[in-house]
Amino acid sequence: MVNYKKYYPESRTAGNEPPSHKYVEAKLIAGIAHEIRNPITSIKAAAQLCLNKYKLDKQVRKYIKIILKNSERVNSVIKDLINLAKPPEASFKIDGLGKVITSVCDLVNARCSRQNVRLTKRVQRNLPKIFIDEKLITGAFLNLILNALDATPKCGRLTITVYYNHNAEEIITSFTDSGCGISEDNLSKIFDPFFTTKKNGIGLGLSLAQQVIELHDGKIHIESKPNYGTEVTVRLPVYKERTSEDG
Numbered sequence: 001m002v003n004y005k006k007y008y009p010e011s012r013t014a015g016n017e018p019p020s021h022k023y024v025e026a027k028l029i030a031g032i033a034h035e036i037r038n039p040i041t042s043i044k045a046a047a048q049l050c051l052n053k054y055k056l057d058k059q060v061r062k063y064i065k066i067i068l069k070n071s072e073r074v075n076s077v078i079k080d081l082i083n084l085a086k087p088p089e090a091s092f093k094i095d096g097l098g099k100v101i102t103s104v105c106d107l108v109n110a111r112c113s114r115q116n117v118r119l120t121k122r123v124q125r126n127l128p129k130i131f132i133d134e135k136l137i138t139g140a141f142l143n144l145i146l147n148a149l150d151a152t153p154k155c156g157r158l159t160i161t162v163y164y165n166h167n168a169e170e171i172i173t174s175f176t177d178s179g180c181g182i183s184e185d186n187l188s189k190i191f192d193p194f195f196t197t198k199k200n201g202i203g204l205g206l207s208l209a210q211q212v213i214e215l216h217d218g219k220i221h222i223e224s225k226p227n228y229g230t231e232v233t234v235r236l237p238v239y240k241e242r243t244s245e246d247g
């Protein structure tokens with residue numbers, strides 16, 4: 001079974017241990033996010049009311065629309081923050097990874113054609129099953145593919161490979177792109193929430209993906225060579241039937 005305790009540090013602190021830093025941090029983030037959400041909702045509602053109810057000067061209308069647009073952006077960051085602070089709600093089942101790969105590829109096919117990026121999918125047959133929340137893993141993989149596409153110039157390549165590593169009893173999925181790569185300096189920061197090098201990025205894609213993969217008792221690793229490309233490797237343990245000796 002998946003170890004939920006890891007994601008509810010609260011339950012690790014039975015006894016008199018102080019709560020972990022991560023738990024305090026998550027609580028603090030969620031608290032601040034909620035506090036910001038309420039006034040932003042009022043600002044948004046007031047701006048909307050002005051636009052709907054009053055005949056306004058063209059210039060004033062323009063500025064109120066800016067208030068509205070930016071409060072919507074703050075709202076969406078707040079939503080992501082709240083999601084980051086609480087463990088994702090997961091609904092696991094025993095299944096293969098093949099369906100997830102097919103559905104993420106379907107979701108990004110149109111963008112790949114627009115960008116002229118060659119998307120190659122290599123999935124080993126008869127992969128062992130894993131214990132998976134398909135929706136969460138689809139979201140995580142989508143974040144990884146969108147990052148690869150953001151980094152890949154027109155006419156680049158993106159290859160998704162899925163195979164079984166018999167020795168470690170895990171399924172390895174790798175996303176290899178021929179994009180701009182990541183500098184050594186940035187490589188140590190990319191999993192930090194809100195680290196972004198993009199004009200319109202929020203910097204949460206990788207931290208959310210990491211959270212979901214760890215929720216599956218998996219691991220994510222990134223290697224990159226600037227101006228050459230990036231490889232993201234995700235390792236997910238295969239599902240093993242528990243025997244009575246497992247305890």
Ligand SMILES: Nc1ncnc2c1ncn2[C@@H]1O[C@H](COP(=O)(O)OP(=O)(O)OP(=O)(O)O)[C@@H](O)[C@H]1O
Pocket residue numbers: 143147148151177179180181182186190195196197198200201202203204205206207230
């Ligand atoms: N495949 C990649 N190639 C090059 N850089 C990458 C790649 N994946 C991630 N990065 C770098 O890591 C940073 C953080 O990625 P992350 O997905 O967390 O945030 P983001 O893509 O900037 O914003 P968003 O919240 O919209 O996902 C990116 O801004 C980018 O600099």
Ligand SMILES: [Mg+2]
Pocket residue numbers: 143146147204205206
């Ligand atoms: Mg991203």
